[in-house]
Amino acid sequence: MTLEQLLDQEFVTLPDLIRVHARDQPQHVALIQDDRSINYAELDALLDRIVASMQRDGLASGDAIAVCANSSIEYAAVFLGGLRAGVAVAPLAPSSTAESLVTMAADADAKLFFVDAAVAAELEAVKTTLPAKLIFLDGSAEPAFNAWLAPAGATGAPVTIAPDAPFNIIYSSGTTGAPKGIVQSHGMRWQHIQRGVLNGYGPSAVTLISTPLYSNTTLVSFFPTLGLGGTVVLMAKFDAGRYLELAQQHKVTHTMLVPVQYRRIMAHPEFDRYDLSTFEKKFCTSAPFSAELKADILKRWPGGLIEYYGMTEGGGTCILAAHEHPDKLHTVGCPAPGHDIRLIDDQGREVPQGEIGEVVGHSASMMNAYHKQPEKTAEVEWFDPSGKRFIRTGDVGRFDEDGFLTLMDRKKDMIISGGFNIYPSDLESVLRQHPDLDDVSVVGMPSERWGETPVAFAVARAGTSLTPESLLEWANARLGKTQRLAAVQMVDSLPRSAIGKVLKRELRDSFKPKTPIA
Template sequence: MKSTPPLLITPESDYQTLSDLLRDHARIQPDALALRDANTVLSYGALNVRIDRVASALQRDGIKPGQAVSICAMSSVDYGCVFLGALRAGVVVAPLAPSVTPQILSGMLRDAQACLLFLDEATLALVEPELSSLPRIALDGSAAGRPLEAWLAPAHSTPTAVTVPPESAFNIIYSSGTTGIPKGIVQSHGMRWSHMRRGSTYGYNPATRSLLSTPLYSNTTLVVFFPTLALGGCVVIMPKFNAAQYLVLCEQHRITHTMLVPVQYQRIMDCADFDQSDLSSFHVKFCTSAPFAAALKADVLRRWPGGLIEFYGMTEGGGTCILDARAHPDKLHTVGQPSEGHDIRLIDEVGIELAPGSTGEVVGHSPAMMNGYHGQPEKTREAEWYDTQGRRFIRTGDVGRFDADGFLTLVDRRKDMIISGGFNLYPSDLEAVLCTHPQIKEVAVVGVASREWGETPVAYVVLREGQTARAEDVLQWYQQRVGKTQRLSALHFIEELPRSAIGKVLKRELRDLTMPTAQ
């Protein structure tokens, strides 16, 4: 396949693999920086050599195209090299969260049918004895496995070329479920290409410097990681987020692009040194993965140079909405409009498409859609919806409505909706009222079982620093501002809301808290 020069990638470009693009960058700009962390810096020429060594080592070990390897470690340059080298060999990558339990890690490794596990010292404690036969490679050179440097093929090894069509599996991203084994979302090379191909739209080019502080096992991170490299920029990897250090890195490396989740934006904006930091190099900032408050968006627009783009979508793909916050300051309460070529619709509880102006579950169709859940055809079918023409859509589980201008406002997660005494309550509506209290920093409302009402809403509140309000006073304040059906049965103060590694509030953990509620 003839390769388009990498600097000319546009939304209309024909399919190319990321591996071919990296090889082209190594030829055209071998000395340009590609990856860096606190310990390692790689140019495109050096990166190409290293991923050739990874690909050659995988082929030497008999791992075939379409088979999977897993990575479970802190983010680093070597993590990125292993990921990219596996792709060059046509091998599927299953990046796994180091924050899971040993039982869940074992389940994901078995589900992915991983032939090899790349890990670090911190991950070793998660590996159960039954996995002792699974070959392990230590990215950090520790006793967690065979040291990476010893495992790699010799310098300047050349792997056997493989053909990777668009439908081939690129990676398996595991959902962030907190009970049972997370589902493995199989994304194709074609799906990833659609992310890379739109990169020029957001100003990715060889001058790009992207700072990533969310983990490399998360799709949140990868939707910036891959386009930056595809268009010849440099990715700066921050293994563990710290707001003050993040600002230091922004100045040090003249960062132009970043992906952050809402809780990270809040912590950065709260930094005492924020307004003294030189962030003038920024071209655009991205956000996804969790609800992004309109007031926080407005604060970012006001105080942080560069554009602000919010993506709404799922790892499973289907449909994406995009909000260009700077262009639409009056729509900050929304998640934007459907991306070009993305068909977003709303359906009711039984799968009937709803008329404009209605509120319903969001479903989407686009060129970027998962192949399915790995080894779980029934779960895949549950996630699909088909229109009357037989086109496949992915169900999001989110409830939303479109305004007259075509901007989507999310109401809540369908599974988080509370049915209390026959009334449907959306936690986000209740949370919005509580967040107007001047002493409240964050809040989450969940439904808990009730003998009298079936379910009843309970609020968990984080106060602003230095505030000393009493829970009973805040509860009384709230009850006076809502209708009878929206009243809370209890309100509890909590030091910090439980969150996933990418900032999503873990409402299941709140539901599991054994606190008394009104019946």
């Protein structure tokens, strides 16, 4: 079958699509990393060797592996080879503690654990408790990946994969408790690949990836690019200047970035000298994306800009084509086709249009469950009166009269002060108007008088002399009476996850007021 015929099928696996590209465009480059590259024929053969190696080591369909390393061709090949073997892949964050890595690998029931030198060094103190055999992707120790591989030309036994079979287990960041394994199916990923056609992915697409491969943020662009026969350019570590160089060098057409990366790229002093005219679509997700930043990107960076709002767990997705709706940049767009997104109150009842509620969503792209945690799975499920299953996002929002969703905040981050609901995003929006402010986050801190009260953590622009006292006075003169800040703490930078989410728990733990908060 041709690629076009396959895309009309009810279900096709990603490894099968790569086999088709190896047949139809064997010399077309699939992956680029620095000065290395691999074409589809070579990638397909490498996946077969990985399948043979895993089966030789006793892995069978339904088993799992873990991968924890910086992005590389080898990392991508192991992920894809595991899928061809019918093995679920658990991509883990290198920023995790050694104890967390052991816990997550054990929770996933990983039989093999692929790492690089940096992660292996982190695991050294706990290596006797590791539940899986280590394999070194970068060849920094034994067994090295190339030595572990079956001989050239080796192929494993073919595996039949059902749509509901586990594709990957992605662990939540753990910023609010123990990480939960989010099990996504091959059928869910097939939905992402099919949808990729609408966004221009195909053999001519060149996608620059600078977010890590353990993040769903990355994977929603990574898999459609390869599934539809394009080229992925991998960055092991993000740097704004290097990103711009690669984009120009490889004539990049697509990219996925998080807001903090967009902000750093747009602020690069030489941004305007780079030729970015080949860009067709730029995507963003994972963290709040300010209207001001979107507007700057639309003005100065060629190509469309699309923001996705959703969860790794799946459910409903909203899409904002910012280049088509420049008057809606304060929103995250409308529900994607076939996605049912509703708002509910604390009692689980739907709220009327225009009112604020928690966002819940249903679609064909939903996780199977949290791995081995049925109670946690039940906590994020909501069922409408007909029994239709939705995923709770924990976000609070409101639909406008045109059906565009405006997010207020994470439900858990909402501040209840003196009985009033205060949304940190509203305060942050006001604070960002200060000309000497580079970055800011507002969190709720305990208060004997009010229960909770808002505190701002602010990063001053380089070369300015912004003080907490002056910023506090400036902000409170512009905020409503119930919104006023109790304090401002200046910081060098905001703690963020690898995909740009502000770690508010770390901010709370770091708060050192000059005087106690009333």
